[in-house]
Amino acid sequence: MSLGEFDLIAKYFVRPAGQGPRRAVVGNGDDCAVLAPAAGMQLAVSTDALVEGRHFLSTVDPARLGHKALAVNLSDLAACGARPLGFTLALTLPRVDEAWLAGFARGLLDLADEHDCELVGGDTTAGPLAIGVTVLGEVPVGGVLLRSGARPGDELWVSGHPGEARLALEAFRGTLHPSLPAEAFDATRLAMECPQPRVALGLGLRGLATAAIDVSDGLLGDLGHILRRSGVSADVFADALPLSRWLAARPRHEQLDCILAGGDDYELVFTAPPERHAEVLALGAQLGLVLSRIGSVGHRDGSAPRLRLWEGAAPLANRWVSFDHFRQPSPSTPAPNPGEAP
Template identity: 60%
Template sequence: MGDSSDSRERRDGRPLGEFDLIDRFFGRAARAGRTEGGAVALGIGDDCALLTPSAGHQWLVTADMLVEGRHFLSTVSPRRLGHKALAVNLSDLAACGATPRAFFLSLALPRVDEAFLAGFAQGLFELADAQGIVLAGGDTTAGPLNLNITAMGEVPAGQALLRSGARVDDDVWVSGTLGDARLALEVFRGTLSLSATQFEEVRLRMEMPEPRVALGKALRGLATSAVDVSDGLAGDIGHVLKRSNVGATLRLADLPRSAVLGAMPEELQRLCLLTGGDDYELVFTAPPDARQRVLEAGRAAGTPVYRIGRIDEAPGLRVVDGMGRPVQDVPQSFDHFKS
């Protein structure tokens, strides 16, 4: 929770209760005496939020739970945790090409820690404001630290990017770089050491991922399928292959990586690139004749994109090395109940 003052009282001397907590740290619109605006006609303060979808659009809804010790470490700063809690949901919306509109936060706290809550709210709202998404409600309770966010976005009817549209001979693309978050985790586990500068670089990728919302919207009508990389490239692209009834071949040498990861032993690179979770990049497919338009979409979104493979008719995922030889024993991605 953080090493702060652990204040439990209001400024008037009375204990800080649930609704005081909500008002002080999360009730920004209510305190300002304004409506939320956009898709949220009425947010925090009533039993339900009132949402107004845009004409001709479809709603997209996603939910993610972050549990201390499972999804984040106790050493993460509250500001970074607030950012990540929302970022993982925005990444799901990005994978569907959605424009973020509203989100709901359910928060379990073992104790009231005002410094923690202030930092958490800061990181949460910095990202929310940058992406134009509004906190419209939620819940708080006492218990082990647990963060639940449900986020809503919208997309013009019929233009959502899905996992089920990949076609044989499509190119496979990915945004950004892969594997840094997993590399940071290995440092935390004590399996390797990095310089302070290198560690901070990869730790930032782990603790403050940047959701690729602009890229997702730029890929509407261009990508045939998409998914975000949350549990590892090999596993997440597998969801696309299953839903689309196709297979894929990825080129290990073409998987984008940072200079820090690129300096690591090849076996560690392969592990991080193929199975590293918490990247929150987009992996997507598009026809070969759309290559120039995909590159232009990446430039317009300010996000580099890389062509890393192709969609095949034969089921399953195959990975080949720089010589085109099959990579044996492709490692498996993270699974909450098998890992």
């Protein structure tokens, strides 16, 4: 006999006493969770939904999917400089598959434990596979990082090596020529399916960065949100974009496509005053994380924010757009045999 709804929750998503973080005053099992932020703190809240075929492939390892479901929300907290407190999970399942549930719960709760973020409630229902997570964090009053704080003269930075997730996706789609070697495919697939939220970086950027956003829909598109909200322009230097080992081996057009418009990276793009340059580099060294200065912020030129691309001293036509769920086909369209390495 398959598990019922409440048995499923109790078996896979209710932690035994003494296991996992305990931040909530009232946690999983009541009609509402109750959390109490520390004195001088404000709540930061973010929600994301993941839908099979749109955000992830049907062949993804369930533990990696559980990890990613929470990671994309923790990434939003990181962009705001918020420390995770707890989260809720809304899980829609086509059927009860206990092997799948065990893997999914393990990936989800392992990442939750890593960031001291407690599962405090949610819902389960039957239907096409979809995952909704709402995460709650805390940030000091007046200390939140926003998209609207960039100032002319600021330096423009990005963390890590964006573009690997898109490279893996194109490998799944079968569009890469030459194809990826097996080692490169495994590494970039891990980046796509198991992103690392930059929570520690976000906390370190409080009081240092002037604006921040996480890269979910493409570096240029997400940077555009900062420019519009801050009322500024920017120059991005393509030759300063960080290249991972795997992207460095690809043709230049693939490098730019993946880094500038790839999305699904969950790295942070942020701005900081030039006099804080050394502090930004020191923070990256402390965290063991590559932080790259990729451009600068300027005044608004005309009625709309302007974003100029440069390759060396020459202007580069901006042909890249960020992903839009209602204007583009799914980014997760699999190749004919998505379970096989290209």
